[in-house]
Amino acid sequence: MNTRVLPLYATLLICIIAYAACVFQFPAMFSTRVAGNLLTDNAFLGIAAVGMTFVILSGGIDLSVGSVIAFTGVLLAVLITRYGVHPLIAFAIALLITTVFGAGMGAIIHYLEVPAFIVTLAGMFLARGLCFVMTTDSIPIDHEFYAMLQGLFYRLPGGGRLTFIGLLMMVVFIIGIVMAHFSKFGSYVYAVGGNRTSAELMGVPVARTTIGIYAMSGFLSGLAGIVFSLYTSAGYSLAAVGVELDTIAAVVIGGTLLTGGVGYVAGTFIGVIIQGIIQTYIVFDGTLSSWWTKIVVGVLLFSFIALQRILVFLSLKRTTATSGG
Amino acid sequence: MTDKPGLLTVEGICKSFIGFKALDGVDFTVRSGEIHALLGENGAGKSTLIKVLTGVHQPDSGVIKIDGQAVNVRDTQHAQNLGIGTVYQEVNLLPNMSVADNLFIGRQPMRFGFVNRKLMEERARELLAQYDLHLDVASDLSRYSVAVQQLVAIARAVDMSGRVLVLDEPTASLDRHETEILFAILRQLRARGLGIVFITHFLDQVYEICDRVTILRNGKLAGCALTAELPKIELVSLMLGRTLAIATHNTRRDRPVPAIRQFSFKGLGRSRSIAPFDLDIGEGEVIGMAGLLGSGRTETAKILFGIETADTGHVHIDGNPALIRTPQAAVACGFGLCPEDRKSDGIIGDLSVRENISLALQAQRGWFNRLSGREQTVLADKFVKALDIRTTDIEKPVKFLSGGNQQKVILARWLATNPRFLILDEPTRGIDVGAHAEIIALINRLCDDGMALLVISSEIEEIVAYSTRVVVLRDRAHRGELSGDEITASNILGMIAAEPEGASA
Numbered sequence: 001m002n003t004r005v006l007p008l009y010a011t012l013l014i015c016i017i018a019y020a021a022c023v024f025q026f027p028a029m030f031s032t033r034v035a036g037n038l039l040t041d042n043a044f045l046g047i048a049a050v051g052m053t054f055v056i057l058s059g060g061i062d063l064s065v066g067s068v069i070a071f072t073g074v075l076l077a078v079l080i081t082r083y084g085v086h087p088l089i090a091f092a093i094a095l096l097i098t099t100v101f102g103a104g105m106g107a108i109i110h111y112l113e114v115p116a117f118i119v120t121l122a123g124m125f126l127a128r129g130l131c132f133v134m135t136t137d138s139i140p141i142d143h144e145f146y147a148m149l150q151g152l153f154y155r156l157p158g159g160g161r162l163t164f165i166g167l168l169m170m171v172v173f174i175i176g177i178v179m180a181h182f183s184k185f186g187s188y189v190y191a192v193g194g195n196r197t198s199a200e201l202m203g204v205p206v207a208r209t210t211i212g213i214y215a216m217s218g219f220l221s222g223l224a225g226i227v228f229s230l231y232t233s234a235g236y237s238l239a240a241v242g243v244e245l246d247t248i249a250a251v252v253i254g255g256t257l258l259t260g261g262v263g264y265v266a267g268t269f270i271g272v273i274i275q276g277i278i279q280t281y282i283v284f285d286g287t288l289s290s291w292w293t294k295i296v297v298g299v300l301l302f303s304f305i306a307l308q309r310i311l312v313f314l315s316l317k318r319t320t321a322t323s324g325g
Numbered sequence: 326m327t328d329k330p331g332l333l334t335v336e337g338i339c340k341s342f343i344g345f346k347a348l349d350g351v352d353f354t355v356r357s358g359e360i361h362a363l364l365g366e367n368g369a370g371k372s373t374l375i376k377v378l379t380g381v382h383q384p385d386s387g388v389i390k391i392d393g394q395a396v397n398v399r400d401t402q403h404a405q406n407l408g409i410g411t412v413y414q415e416v417n418l419l420p421n422m423s424v425a426d427n428l429f430i431g432r433q434p435m436r437f438g439f440v441n442r443k444l445m446e447e448r449a450r451e452l453l454a455q456y457d458l459h460l461d462v463a464s465d466l467s468r469y470s471v472a473v474q475q476l477v478a479i480a481r482a483v484d485m486s487g488r489v490l491v492l493d494e495p496t497a498s499l500d501r502h503e504t505e506i507l508f509a510i511l512r513q514l515r516a517r518g519l520g521i522v523f524i525t526h527f528l529d530q531v532y533e534i535c536d537r538v539t540i541l542r543n544g545k546l547a548g549c550a551l552t553a554e555l556p557k558i559e560l561v562s563l564m565l566g567r568t569l570a571i572a573t574h575n576t577r578r579d580r581p582v583p584a585i586r587q588f589s590f591k592g593l594g595r596s597r598s599i600a601p602f603d604l605d606i607g608e609g610e611v612i613g614m615a616g617l618l619g620s621g622r623t624e625t626a627k628i629l630f631g632i633e634t635a636d637t638g639h640v641h642i643d644g645n646p647a648l649i650r651t652p653q654a655a656v657a658c659g660f661g662l663c664p665e666d667r668k669s670d671g672i673i674g675d676l677s678v679r680e681n682i683s684l685a686l687q688a689q690r691g692w693f694n695r696l697s698g699r700e701q702t703v704l705a706d707k708f709v710k711a712l713d714i715r716t717t718d719i720e721k722p723v724k725f726l727s728g729g730n731q732q733k734v735i736l737a738r739w740l741a742t743n744p745r746f747l748i749l750d751e752p753t754r755g756i757d758v759g760a761h762a763e764i765i766a767l768i769n770r771l772c773d774d775g776m777a778l779l780v781i782s783s784e785i786e787e788i789v790a791y792s793t794r795v796v797v798l799r800d801r802a803h804r805g806e807l808s809g810d811e812i813t814a815s816n817i818l819g820m821i822a823a824e825p826e827g828a829s830a
């Protein structure tokens with residue numbers, strides 16, 4: 001079997017075991033209600049994590065995600081509440097800005113050969129700073145279009161609600177999976193993450209791909225910002241602090257190698273769901289501090305990185321045993 | 326032949342890297358329906374010329390013409406669209422992607438806007454079947470050996486070359502059989518009217534398959550002739566700018582068999598890797614290790630050096646038992662290993678020549694007993710001179726050296742540790758004829774100085790030239806040993822080719 005898929009299976013297994021354990025303790029967790037909420041509550045995280053998966057697959061990192069989400073939220077609130085712009089137009093403006101912002105970072109990373117870590121760190125400060133320039137208050141959004149979108153849901157059997165934003169996340173994941181595995185762009189992403197020089201010599205358009213990846217991450221962060229804004233009905237400069245780290249955690253737990261070139265978008269979905277399950281468990285328990293989420297995620301991260309190292313080591317051993325002269 | 330049109334022509338190409346002139350007014354023409362050898366010493370500028378042709382580098386001046394029309398090759402993708410397929414010297418492909426992906430990336434068959442994986446894998450299988458390769462094309466490229474990866478790279482380039490195919494040292498890691506297959510395909514392509522550029526350091530292959538040769542020396546054009554009209558001696562002197570006595574034969578001295586052999590390996594083996602073997606080697610001996618790729622040569626080296634731990638057997642050094650389970654332990658016992666796959670196992674591209682050379686010695690000394698900058702410089706200078714490493718200065722990052730010169734740097738790294746027992750895995754691969762002779766001379770000199778050497782090589786003549794004993798491997802086992810007058814090319818070949826005992830292979 002391909003050792004590359006192992007982390008994915010391991011994640012899936014852990015996810016199932018975790019869920020089973022939760023259900024064992026709180027049978028109420030086995031319901032479409034909980035499942036629906038799981039999707040709704042993590043929709044913005046999931047959408048941003050899809051973008052992060054592409055970035056990490058290409059061997060990069062995007063630290064600006066959380067700030068861009070907050071930026072989008074504040075921008076929407078300002079446009080809609082202060083200037084009376086229709087939400088749809090505000091959405092379009094926000095997505096345009098965040099996509100261009102991402103593409104700009106990609107261009108700097110590629111043409112100036114600055115590490116992605118540095119460029120997106122600067123992007124993180126910049127986007128957060130722009131939030132404060134617009135406003136320091138939390139601005140509520142009260143618009144009938146928002147209310148309409150928030151009221152939109154599909155009733156699952158058993159009383160659960162598949163909300164608009166939950167569904168949107170699923171759609172983004174499906175598009176992400178198709179792009180990663182069945183589009184030329186996807187193959188270029190893996191190629192750049194595998195070996196940038198080789199990719200270049202093989203005729204992969206590295207510049208276009210790098211810019212595209214960060215533009216995509218910017219776009220999806222913007223979309224996550226819209227979802228976050230729908231979820232909270234407000235824009236606040238200090239929102240979504242550290243979300244980029246949660247998305248990175250989801251991506252790594254989902255089996256994607258931080259060094260790039262290896263991983264699956266579907267794994268990231270499971271990574272997001274695992275984080276959601278832990279949170280739900282804490283809510284059900286009622287006595288645990290929500291910081292336990294972070295602790296469990298930390299432990300999971302450690303074990304996954306260790307697992308991946310072991311697998312890489314094993315597969316190296318195997319190739320040396322079968323090759324050579 | 327001379328009236329055939331120039332398919333790809335370059336005129337007056339100049340290319341400098343930070344003040345260093347790698348190409349200086351080079352003219353070069355590939356005609357339709359010919360195989361054209363591009364020859365020259367390590368660092369002569371062959372690979373640079375290829376990279377200028379294919380858009381990796383932009384020339385400082387000069388023109389590139391395709392079918393008589395001047396073109397400006399923007400990047401590698403543009404070159405591919407112009408019908409130029411290339412295998413670069415430092416080809417690594419994408420180890421994390423599937424074989425099929427590697428063959429078709431950038432030009433995957435599409436259906437409804439999506440990559441049609443099934444069709445792609447089917448085509449990949451068909452393509453590789455021409456090379457007698459039957460792989461699981463859906464699995465990762467990294468699962469396969471260097472030789473297979475090389476063939477995949479070639480298959481990719483051939484499949485993409487509508488007009489011109491460029492191969493930069495494609496045969497360096499191929500065995501005889503694989504080379505034959507490649508040559509058969511090249512002949513077919515030639516008959517179809519492609520122009521083929523073939524870079525190699527194996528002069529025999531030049532005479533076997535090439536119609537014309539162009540020779541570069543120090544970035545300048547040194548000559549261009551029909552292969553049939555250029556005797557080998559002249560070819561070599563055009564390359565080197567001096568005559569070289571290609572007398573690599575019979576440099577082996579009839580040494581008396583050493584009374585004690587300091588290094589003794591008994592029954593070392595590892596299941597599924599190499600059958601248990603005995604090996605004794607004394608100071609001043611050179612053991613040549615012959616066998617086909619995949620016969621267990623590299624595995625032997627890895628076990629001796631502790632990269633792979635042996636399941637069975639024990640080691641004695643100077644009569645005392647020794648435990649070698651890690652490369653560190655091996656180095657502490659005075660071992661050195663110059664690995665086969667230097668691209669991935671050896672070179673650290675961003676470090677300078679000086680740092681790369683001092684690395685192993687520093688590691689041996691321990692990190693707290695630092696080599697001073699001056700000591701490193703002295704060391705590096707010494708080896709740059711001894712091995713004739715062509716570099717502008719020793720502070721140049723190694724990745725900017727030519728392929729052959731990078732290999733010399735790795736060789737220097739291990740020689741610098743002054744080991745008692747040195748294992749060289751394919752030390753002359755990718756190294757030009759001049760340096761080749763120097764390395765053989767060096768092996769003889771080291772042996773005179775009392776070092777014990779184990780040299781793995783695919784070149785039988787070379788093994789004959791320096792070995793005091795020869796071990797022959799086949800099917801992952803040591804099959805026999807030759808010494809003294811038994812060491813002849815035909816004897817070695819005979820043992821390599823012998824029918825396997827027992828029915829299954």
Ligand SMILES: Nc1ncnc2c1ncn2[C@@H]1O[C@H](COP(=O)(O)OP(=O)(O)OP(=O)(O)O)[C@@H](O)[C@H]1O
Binds near residue numbers: 343728
């Ligand atoms: N990117 C670069 N920067 C600086 N110098 C370079 C660069 N690329 C090549 N060179 C220099 O140009 C010269 C020619 O190198 P090139 O790789 O073309 O040699 P080559 O003929 O292919 O040799 P070999 O047979 O060893 O592969 C070398 O001296 C090398 O150091």
Ligand SMILES: [Mg+2]
Binds near residue numbers: 371414727728729
């Ligand atoms: Mg070269």
